[in-house]
Amino acid sequence: MFEWISQHSSTLQVFTSLGTLFIWLFYAQLLYSNYKRDTRPRVLINKGVGGDDLDSPCLICNMSKEPIFLQCLVVELETSEGVFYAPATDSDEGLDKEENRSSLGDRTRQGPLHGGSCIEVKNFRQLINRAAAAGNLSVGSGLPQDRDVEFLTLRLTVISIYGPEDHPFGAARSFSLDWTNEDRDELKIQPMSLDTERLTSKKDKEQVSKWLWEYI
Template sequence: MLQWISDNSEVLNLVANWAMVLIWIVYLQVFLLSFRRQTLPKIVINRAAGSTLDAACFVSNMSSDAIYIESVLVEIGAGDDTLGCTITDFEFFDGEKGSDDPKLRTYQGTLGPSQYTSLGKFEDLIASVARRTGHDVENLKSAGGPITVEITIIADYASEDQLIGARRKFRATWEGDHWKLIAETTETQQIRSPRERKRISELIAADE
């Protein structure tokens, strides 16, 4: 056995060297994938503090770095009607007076890692979209069918050249004497494909 090893030492060394190279390649790939996973941006959109339309819509930054929220899009579906618009900046109606501080008149702004912000009640989001698109929110609610609310967040992220985004859809159904609100998906959909990110960049440009 020892003689066979001695006679084939060059071949065995070559095999051992290539095996070591292969191990390092696999290790490097695992390391790069783990690093990429840790640095990927992640935005979570969720319902909080209730399960009716009075529940708040929270946006959380689960990324390793801060994000800057550029725009908030909301699309409402009720019966045959589909309404959608940007609600990034607050609009005031019927004599409403907002804060003089510009930071309190918009959803735009920086959100650090593990921080969250509230978009307000789902009922207010529905009402805001209805008013901005010239519809009566009570007519939407009285249609009898479910109401869907899709929230899309568009943001900047330091390590990404293109805008990032996330979306999640919720459904409200009338149950007895109140609206019951649930998320249609278990997780927030991250907008990461180049095609979708290009589309949201075009949406931002068209809104300016």
């Protein structure tokens, strides 16, 4: 046995070196994957308590390791009359009122959001109202007043800056809007995906930059 090892020592040394190299490559890949996961921004957009009701709050959670700076929220309402966009970063209250100047958090959702923390933006009824108003649609309590108009989907895009990165990134989630009954007196809202989508394509990044220039 020892004689065979001695005779083939050079070959065994080559295989040992290759095995060691593969092990180091495996651990290097593992470390890189963990590093990439820890430094990648992750934002969740979710529907809070309230079931299918439009009065459910819209929640934005920062699941990244580092804080993010929330720059802009954009609401996209798809209807039978077209698609309409509106910013939803600031509150609906007038900024010229003296009482509104006392609390920045009541006036805008723009600002830092630490890792693992969550904020409530608005309820979905308010978001629908804002986007519908941008499209000059007649709306009341989140419902179309014209029976020929259908509200189809609601999409919310969060545009943020992640601490270690220089460029803004976007995250979006879409929700379906369906009538709860034949009387058409209430809409239910349901997420259309299990997770929030990270906007990484070139087209998405161009749209994010366009919204920043338009709404900031």
